[in-house]
Amino acid sequence: MRPYLLLLGLAVAPSLWAAGPAQFIAEYSAQAGAGFTADAARGKAFAGKNWGVSEKLSSCTACHTENPRNPGRHAVTGKTIQPLSPAVNPERFSDPAKVEKWFKRNCKEVVGRACSPAEKADFIQFVAGAQ
Amino acid sequence: MKRFLIVLAALAALPAWAERNALPTGMPAAYQSECGSCHTPFPPGLLSAADWKATMAGLEDHFGTDASLDAKSAGAISAWLETNASRRIQAAGKPPRLTTTAWFKREHREVPTKAWQDSRVKSAANCAACHRGADQGRYGEREIDIPGIGRWED
Numbered sequence: 651m652r653p654y655l656l657l658l659g660l661a662v663a664p665s666l667w668a669a670g671p672a673q674f675i676a677e678y679s680a681q682a683g684a685g686f687t688a689d690a691a692r693g694k695a696f697a698g699k700n701w702g703v704s705e706k707l708s709s710c711t712a713c714h715t716e717n718p719r720n721p722g723r724h725a726v727t728g729k730t731i732q733p734l735s736p737a738v739n740p741e742r743f744s745d746p747a748k749v750e751k752w753f754k755r756n757c758k759e760v761v762g763r764a765c766s767p768a769e770k771a772d773f774i775q776f777v778a779g780a781q
Numbered sequence: 782m783k784r785f786l787i788v789l790a791a792l793a794a795l796p797a798w799a800e801r802n803a804l805p806t807g808m809p810a811a812y813q814s815e816c817g818s819c820h821t822p823f824p825p826g827l828l829s830a831a832d833w834k835a836t837m838a839g840l841e842d843h844f845g846t847d848a849s850l851d852a853k854s855a856g857a858i859s860a861w862l863e864t865n866a867s868r869r870i871q872a873a874g875k876p877p878r879l880t881t882t883a884w885f886k887r888e889h890r891e892v893p894t895k896a897w898q899d900s901r902v903k904s905a906a907n908c909a910a911c912h913r914g915a916d917q918g919r920y921g922e923r924e925i926d927i928p929g930i931g932r933w934e935d
Contacts, residue, residue, distance in 0.1 A: 704845075726844070727820040728903030728910060759846060 671736050671743040671778035678774070681767035688768075693776025696769055703762035710760060710773075718780040734777045743774060804918030805865045811854035812861065819848070821908040821915050823879060825865035832877035833862040839876060880905040893930065901928040 675688050697710040706725045707713065713731055714722040719738045722731035736742040743749060757765040765773075803824035813822055825833065837859045840848045850858070873882050889905075896902060901910055908915035911933075914924040925933035 723903075724819055726846075726904065728901075728907035729820050730909070755847070 669744055669746055671774050674743050674746075674749060675771050675774050675778070678767040678771035682771055683768075686768055686771070688771040688775035690772070690776040690779050693772035693774070696773055697776060701761050704759055707760050710756070712760075718777040735780050736778055737780075743778065802918040803920050805861075807861055807864075809854065809857040809861055811850070812858050815848075815850055815854060816858070817916065819846070820906055822918070823906075823908070824918065824920075825862045826867045827870065827879040827882070827885070828862075828866060828873055828877055829868075829870050830863040830866035832873050833859065833866050835875070836877055837862070844876065892927070896927045896930055899928045 679686050679688050697714070698716060700708045702708070712725045714734050718734040721733050723729065724731060732741070733739045734742055736744070753765055753770055757763065803826065804822060805825065808822075816822055828836070836843075837855060840850060840855070849855075870882050870884055873879055879885060885905075892911075896911070897905065899910075903910070908920075911925055911927045912920050913926050914920070922933060927933055
């Protein structure tokens, strides 16, 4: 019995301590202020919005497609982009430095400013829950 | 017989050995994770050292994108690019575009127009659209597969 318990513990433990989408949503929601609840529908609208800042990189979905489970393609270079969905691509939303780096770079380029914690929480809620 | 087999094995290994990896050793991890996230991690040998220097000095406006890096990553990437830069390739314009050099055009002169226009190719800088090993620095003929055309054999 004990070896089984140990194995079970090993299998479950990483999801307890490794950063995952839920931790990012919780962290950004806390930053957004009391009473804020992340909303996937708002996140979907945000991802699809044409911000009118960059002609080719007009929205998140211009490169990442409307379905986060699908691979995307860079609208300028044509390079394949691995899916955003952590269910399909477990590397996503696992490294805080990476998550912040890409929000910083892509928000500036596509939205034309830094994204707010509320926008980030909504966005991850949408991406992580995509079926 | 044994000697014959050794020679045969050596010959069989030759093409793979002869096709040098275009991403030389010592590549900083940041080259793949920073530069290689948005476009093919281009081989350093496709531009001169002066052109790599100019490219790295202008990352705030990198073909319309702010691709600026932290000083540590930028330093490591610059050093590796310049060390492994081409000594033969001529200046590639301002800003330098590695798809405009005479070498690039000569190497791709047999590629039909319809391949360049294919939506899966999109850009001449999208090496991996046809060179299926490009992200790992492999540009050998055996790994060429052009969208809408197929395998490339001379």
